[in-house]
Amino acid sequence: MIHRFLPLLVTSAVLVVGFLLCAAQFPAFASLRVVGNLLTDNAFLGITAVGMTFVILSGGIDLSVGAVIGFTTVLLAVLIEQGGWHPVSAFAVALAVAGGFGAAMGAVIHVFQMPPFIVTLAGMFVARGLGFVLSTDSIPINHPLYAELGDLALRFDGGGKLTLPALLMLGVVAAAVVCAHWTRFGANLYALGGNRQSAELMGVPVGRTTVAVYALSGLLAGLAGIVFSLYTGAGYSLAATGVELDTITAVVIGGTQLTGGYGYVIGTFIGVLIQGLIQTYITFDGSLSSWWTKIAIGVLLFVFILLQKGLLAVWTGRGGAPAEA
Amino acid sequence: MTDPTPTASPPLLAVRGLSKAFLGVQALDGVDFTVRHGEIHALLGENGAGKSTLIKTLTGVYQRDAGTVTLEGRAIAPRGVEEAQRLHIGTVYQEVNLLPNLSVAENLFLGRQPMRFGLVDRGAMRRRARAVLIPYGLSLDVTAPLGRFSVATQQIVAIARAVDMSAKVLILDEPTASLDAQEVAVLFKVMRTLRSRGIGIVFVTHFLDQVYALCDRITVLRNGLLVGERRTAELPRLDLVAMMLGRELEAAAHRIAPPGNDGEEDARPPLVRFRGYGKARSVEPFDLDIRPGEVVGLAGLLGSGRTETARLVFGMDRADRGEAAVDGQAVRLRGPRDAIRLGFGFCPEDRKKEGIVGALSVRENIILALQARQGWLRPIPRRRQEEIADRFIRLLDIRTPHAEQPIQLLSGGNQQKALLARWLATEPRLLILDEPTRGIDVGAHAEIIRLIERLCADGMALLVVSSELEEIVAYSRRVVVLRDRRHVAELRGGEVAVDRIVAAIASEPVPVEPRP
Amino acid sequence: MTRPAPGPSRNLPQYGALAAVLLANWLLFPDFFSIRLQDGRLFGSLIDVLNRGAPVALLAIGMTMVIATRGVDLSVGAVMAISGAVAATLTQAGWGLAPVLAASLGAGLLCGLWNGLLVAVLRIQPIIATLILMVAGRGIAQLVTEGQIVTFTSPGLAFIGSGSFLTVPMPVVITAVLLGVTALLVRMTALGLMIEAVGVNQLSSAGAGVNTPVVLVAVYVWCGLCAAVAGLVVAADIRGADANNAGLWLELDAILAVVVGGTSLLGGRFGLLRSVVGALILQAMNTGILLSGFKPEFNLIVKAGVLMVVLLLQSPTLTLFLPRPASPRPIRPPAKPESPSPSAGA
Ligand SMILES: Nc1ncnc2c1ncn2[C@@H]1O[C@H](COP(=O)(O)OP(=O)(O)OP(=O)(O)O)[C@@H](O)[C@H]1O
Numbered sequence A: 001m002i003h004r005f006l007p008l009l010v011t012s013a014v015l016v017v018g019f020l021l022c023a024a025q026f027p028a029f030a031s032l033r034v035v036g037n038l039l040t041d042n043a044f045l046g047i048t049a050v051g052m053t054f055v056i057l058s059g060g061i062d063l064s065v066g067a068v069i070g071f072t073t074v075l076l077a078v079l080i081e082q083g084g085w086h087p088v089s090a091f092a093v094a095l096a097v098a099g100g101f102g103a104a105m106g107a108v109i110h111v112f113q114m115p116p117f118i119v120t121l122a123g124m125f126v127a128r129g130l131g132f133v134l135s136t137d138s139i140p141i142n143h144p145l146y147a148e149l150g151d152l153a154l155r156f157d158g159g160g161k162l163t164l165p166a167l168l169m170l171g172v173v174a175a176a177v178v179c180a181h182w183t184r185f186g187a188n189l190y191a192l193g194g195n196r197q198s199a200e201l202m203g204v205p206v207g208r209t210t211v212a213v214y215a216l217s218g219l220l221a222g223l224a225g226i227v228f229s230l231y232t233g234a235g236y237s238l239a240a241t242g243v244e245l246d247t248i249t250a251v252v253i254g255g256t257q258l259t260g261g262y263g264y265v266i267g268t269f270i271g272v273l274i275q276g277l278i279q280t281y282i283t284f285d286g287s288l289s290s291w292w293t294k295i296a297i298g299v300l301l302f303v304f305i306l307l308q309k310g311l312l313a314v315w316t317g318r319g320g321a322p323a324e325a
Numbered sequence B: 001m002t003d004p005t006p007t008a009s010p011p012l013l014a015v016r017g018l019s020k021a022f023l024g025v026q027a028l029d030g031v032d033f034t035v036r037h038g039e040i041h042a043l044l045g046e047n048g049a050g051k052s053t054l055i056k057t058l059t060g061v062y063q064r065d066a067g068t069v070t071l072e073g074r075a076i077a078p079r080g081v082e083e084a085q086r087l088h089i090g091t092v093y094q095e096v097n098l099l100p101n102l103s104v105a106e107n108l109f110l111g112r113q114p115m116r117f118g119l120v121d122r123g124a125m126r127r128r129a130r131a132v133l134i135p136y137g138l139s140l141d142v143t144a145p146l147g148r149f150s151v152a153t154q155q156i157v158a159i160a161r162a163v164d165m166s167a168k169v170l171i172l173d174e175p176t177a178s179l180d181a182q183e184v185a186v187l188f189k190v191m192r193t194l195r196s197r198g199i200g201i202v203f204v205t206h207f208l209d210q211v212y213a214l215c216d217r218i219t220v221l222r223n224g225l226l227v228g229e230r231r232t233a234e235l236p237r238l239d240l241v242a243m244m245l246g247r248e249l250e251a252a253a254h255r256i257a258p259p260g261n262d263g264e265e266d267a268r269p270p271l272v273r274f275r276g277y278g279k280a281r282s283v284e285p286f287d288l289d290i291r292p293g294e295v296v297g298l299a300g301l302l303g304s305g306r307t308e309t310a311r312l313v314f315g316m317d318r319a320d321r322g323e324a325a326v327d328g329q330a331v332r333l334r335g336p337r338d339a340i341r342l343g344f345g346f347c348p349e350d351r352k353k354e355g356i357v358g359a360l361s362v363r364e365n366i367i368l369a370l371q372a373r374q375g376w377l378r379p380i381p382r383r384r385q386e387e388i389a390d391r392f393i394r395l396l397d398i399r400t401p402h403a404e405q406p407i408q409l410l411s412g413g414n415q416q417k418a419l420l421a422r423w424l425a426t427e428p429r430l431l432i433l434d435e436p437t438r439g440i441d442v443g444a445h446a447e448i449i450r451l452i453e454r455l456c457a458d459g460m461a462l463l464v465v466s467s468e469l470e471e472i473v474a475y476s477r478r479v480v481v482l483r484d485r486r487h488v489a490e491l492r493g494g495e496v497a498v499d500r501i502v503a504a505i506a507s508e509p510v511p512v513e514p515r516p
Numbered sequence C: 001m002t003r004p005a006p007g008p009s010r011n012l013p014q015y016g017a018l019a020a021v022l023l024a025n026w027l028l029f030p031d032f033f034s035i036r037l038q039d040g041r042l043f044g045s046l047i048d049v050l051n052r053g054a055p056v057a058l059l060a061i062g063m064t065m066v067i068a069t070r071g072v073d074l075s076v077g078a079v080m081a082i083s084g085a086v087a088a089t090l091t092q093a094g095w096g097l098a099p100v101l102a103a104s105l106g107a108g109l110l111c112g113l114w115n116g117l118l119v120a121v122l123r124i125q126p127i128i129a130t131l132i133l134m135v136a137g138r139g140i141a142q143l144v145t146e147g148q149i150v151t152f153t154s155p156g157l158a159f160i161g162s163g164s165f166l167t168v169p170m171p172v173v174i175t176a177v178l179l180g181v182t183a184l185l186v187r188m189t190a191l192g193l194m195i196e197a198v199g200v201n202q203l204s205s206a207g208a209g210v211n212t213p214v215v216l217v218a219v220y221v222w223c224g225l226c227a228a229v230a231g232l233v234v235a236a237d238i239r240g241a242d243a244n245n246a247g248l249w250l251e252l253d254a255i256l257a258v259v260v261g262g263t264s265l266l267g268g269r270f271g272l273l274r275s276v277v278g279a280l281i282l283q284a285m286n287t288g289i290l291l292s293g294f295k296p297e298f299n300l301i302v303k304a305g306v307l308m309v310v311l312l313l314q315s316p317t318l319t320l321f322l323p324r325p326a327s328p329r330p331i332r333p334p335a336k337p338e339s340p341s342p343s344a345g346a
């Protein structure tokens, strides 16, 4: 048992150790407020990363998520500010568009047997392009509901609060865990990622599952777009550039294998928090120049992967039983 | 080909005029095939005859070009495996294992998990998984990932899954290839029970003994055409072989290795010599000498350390103790490249994963080891590559439309022959074969054994792992018997016999003879 | 289901697509094919496509081989920034042309070596292994330039970007030379076969004696070198290094060029020339969109649309319906079985 959850344990341990180190250096770190902000600031990333985890578990990848977030924020801004729509109906439309967009990519991937990397890269161009067509400027959203939603939060003593974005992320993560392990769809995802050919011969509906997983990823990117627009109060077609790489990093740090079939949603959640922790640390420190920040993130990523590999090797080398012969 | 006794009810499964072509290959050409209620029906033929294609076309993996299929009189045309499963046709496909990343229970119930309140009932799934495995005598942790278990266990799980789903028809494509005798016996018991329940079973195998032990009827295919359907009782073995090959098989495998006076030959210096060679948690330290022109067999149950020994000798796994010497010179085997430089070759057991380079052509697969040994700076000219490839394609009778065909499109047995060709092209001094005749038809089987004989006459040494004891006895001068990851006996000369091997495997070890 | 590997005539979609895009450009812009000679250098839209396409084409050459081993190199954009930064900074510091080139190409080789070691020795998945350098590399480039945009005036270095050789712009010459050298290196030796074998099945290749770690390191090193050359060309062209923006997102263009060129991301068969053609298709498209006077907002959408068409032409689902080349060199006529054995009951 422990064997299987090892990457997860390592990831969690790194999060805890990292947090303790930060707290040791900056005592203000260890407060509910910082933790609450960590969740809020990374909510959109976490929601996107859940979708990415599903896609990667199924053996695919989705490079379009950052662009879909950007597009969604613009779409919302245009609908609400220029179209005079009520935010709730705008939300519904945005979610439908994003989900449909993902489903279309999934269909192309399945029907034409094209590599997901390329199809979703093209999807990224399309989504950014559509965003540009809607508006090249940043449009502020001033609807009163936005202010209300922004204030909505579960508050705790000591200044800590769980904002709507943070709650949404936690909800999505919880639902995703259930979906991954207690539904047939989840089992089919793992099957697909384990070996597409075997899955097909075992009767897994490969086409339906592929379309569904990209639709889900698109939908969650759309939701992340909504959260992002709540968070920034604006729509901008260049928003969330490069987020696809941040999410992939989070998924990998969380112990999911990019080749598919192995990994856990919870791991991704922890991966997102670790990335957030690094960012928070850098803001706390304040003295790091921007290039040292980049190098530091690279080095941390490297150390992290090594740590995971090393611990796994040590564990399997000593205690873990090898494959029964 | 119709049943001589006219029956009122339609046959369970009737295939009429089924055709399927791939690019450049007519894999099936107007094949008829009938399975009746409560029979075990052997589907036989040489490698590449079209058996697997028939099964895949039947179950919707491939879409047929022509023909009809009826199940209990109703025309069916499954568009995918899922649909075939809903029609209560359960299938174990050749070489397709289940999903190593899922647990045993998940593998057994993928797509038909027990549900409660709209969610998968994992507890019920575990309980039912354990129950499903009981007839096979398997009690294992059904929550462990399937990849942690041996190939044989995985194969049994695949069979259990198919059996559990096949209320009407069960199709098994070479299910026994990686099972040992005991596991085969268990499988046969299960199959007989199913037969008595009226289920029709299609059984593909290259082991003729199994056909005669179990099957009621036989259908033979050759080159995509139906040769005929017979009752097993009315078809003598030799005629069956003739049907499969389209010619008489020359004398059956005989004992090649000259028995007898070994003391004298032992005086020759060995080509390779291992002392105290071993690897923790893989094989206990062993001693092994192999002389030029000698065939050494490695016998033992699955998991006894046979394959591990072969891999250590080739450097595929790295030994952590003991010494190795070639021609009396101490050597280090840190990887296949070291072994190849010393003139070793190795055909692995899992040819799909470790043997073939699927998308490359037959030609490239054949010359790969030779080229690798020459180094990248000395490319083999294209003309020469083609010569080599064509020579071995003819020599080993590899069935492929042309040498440029991607090897993954060849039938299983022909892939195996191409791998053999890869090593023969390097003119090795020691060739290690792990299950060389697995999935190979009778004709090719005899050819390979003859080839082994010829190679030894030319002075090549061979180390052969095989589950087929008759085969090992047929060509080995010496047989090393393994049990529980340990070399427990070495039989030589006149001692090489099936019953001696079985005795060594089963009983307390025959005392290992002291070495000179 | 297994599918047949690309046959020899699979190059057709690439050349066809390039021709179609060029033709479309010509329709939109009748002067597209006119070329004139001025000050001993060729000018014209077509030359422009070649010249501007050079950096991505250079990246695509190295990327092709990495992808053929079933890998991917996300760091090439960052490596471009590093090599450009090194070249500009050292030139500004008064170094001569030769040491500058050596240092800058050396930096690229080192980056490639790092990636190669991570992939081959530490066995980190390529996409993640190279992601590390993609993130950190830009930081390193900024470290070199200390966050400034470094400009230089050395005519020697600038020649690489804007000079010409026998009237042909230098970037085009350099691309052609690198393509030629690489093609010779892989096709006149057995390296090409080994790269393809490793890409299809690393375990089998190792078992057949292919030195897989060396092959892997070699392709990443070469990819680093190609990226460094591309970085030099770009820095020389603008006579300066902008560590933040040099080569930004070009890794994606390079991967696209390779895939448009028909090399599968699943590794195996590769075509260097086809990847360069892929890069030219991308550039011709960009130039065409620019010339057409479309609103720039539509650029990305048009680009994605054209890409999808090119890729769909290569899709296995569609090629199944297209006529195939005849099989080469049949070994023998397919054996027909004799009539069913009559010997039953003998
Ligand atoms: N997907 C495919 N594409 C092209 N040719 C194929 C494909 N699958 C099978 N073939 C060809 O069809 C023929 C029949 O193959 P099949 O796998 O049915 O043989 P088989 O009787 O099962 O042989 P074996 O005993 O070796 O498993 C072979 O010549 C094979 O090369």
Ligand SMILES: [Mg+2]
Residues within 6 Å of the ligand: B051, B052, B053, B094, B173, B411, B412
């Ligand atoms: Mg078969």
